[in-house]
Amino acid sequence: MFLIVLGVLIVIVGFAVSKQDNQVAAYGNIVKIVGVLMVVIGGLTSMFKVVDAGEVGVKTIFGKVDNDVLYSGLNVINPIAVVTPFDVKTQNYTMSGVTDEGSKAGDDALRVLSADGLEVVIDLSVLFRVKGSSAPMILKNIGTDYLAKIVRPIARTAIRDNAVAYDAVALYSSKRDEFQSRIFSTIEKAFNSRGLELQSLLIRNITLPASVKASIESKINAEQDAQKMTFVLQKERQEAERKRVEAQGIADYQKILSTGLSDKQLQYEAILTQREIATSPNTKIIIMGNGKGTPIILGDK
Incomplete structure (x- = not known):
């Protein structure tokens, strides 16, 4: 030209x-x-x-x-x-509270109010691309600076509008995936009407107020202590059950001995024992009683 x-x-x-x-x-x-x-x-x-x-x-x-x-x-x-x-390749627009980590220098994290009135800080990454067929429309209606005019304001507005439906702790834990899905649907609809295609939405970090974080940590510690105590009690119950079974076995054994052995059987066992002693090479003299007492064994040791 x-x-x-x-x-x-x-x-x-x-x-x-x-x-x-x-x-x-x-x-x-x-x-x-x-x-x-x-x-x-x-x-x-x-x-x-x-x-x-x-x-x-x-x-x-x-x-x-x-x-x-x-x-x-x-x-x-x-x-x-x-x-x-x-x-028209995939582009990444990150809003982060860490300096020089996001697309905009400085602290660019989103500070939103939850349903319980607490301020929550959110780091977010938006992955999107320009639709090739929509490029003329973008140039005509938006211009080349669609990051500042479309991507950034729509993403931040969608997060603020959806965060008010959740409590701070729910955003941090149980409702995080649901919150991310709602934001994705909102941004995707807004992008499509402006020639952009939303590919992925990543909530990188959610920071709760210090007081809420301390409360959560205290609750977690209490739950861990309760689980530890449950384990100790279970172990003690198992030990008590083991001792009970052992005592019952001893009692049963003593009962069998007291009721199942006769005098003749005892005499027979004594004779067998004396025979073994008599045949032992270490035995020298055996003094036998009248059959009722214990024999006296005299040896060289």
Whole structure:
């Protein structure tokens, strides 16, 4: 485009030089030829436009947006058209409370009020892409700064509007997935009507007020202590049951001994024991009683 404009100016200068009555007029035709060549070269180079991979181009002629989209590759266009590129790859817009971590410098986390009136701080990432076919509409109605005009305000508004339906603790724990799904539906609907496609929504972190966090930690510690005590009581009950079974076994054994052994059986067992002692090489003298007492054994040790 620049060469075309420059060539036209040179041609005009050539005509002006040709009208002179001095020797300079002889160079007018040369100037006009140079200008025409620059116009031709500029036109040829401006007719071919390469659109990079992952992008689309939107043509504008004297401020009027053309609805035809240029896709990646080599395209032949009107030489005087201006092409505005749009990135159609997945883009990430992060709003974080950590400095230099989000898309905007500084603390950019969202501070919202929950249903119980507590302030909750939320870090969020929005993954989206520009619909290629909607690029002309975006350029016409929004412009190229759709991050600041569409993505950021819609995401922040959707979070604030949905957070008021949940208590702070529910947002942090049991209702987190449900909260994220509601935000996704709200943002997706708003994006679709503006030529953007929402691909994913990630709640990266939810920070509760210090007092609420301390209360939750205290509750968790109490639950852990209760679980520990339950374990100790269960162990004690098992130990008591073990001792009861052991005592019952001893009692049963003693009962069997007191009722199941007769005098003759005891005498027979004593005879067997004495026989083993008598045959032992360490035994020297055995003094037997009358059968009722215990024998006296005299040995070398």
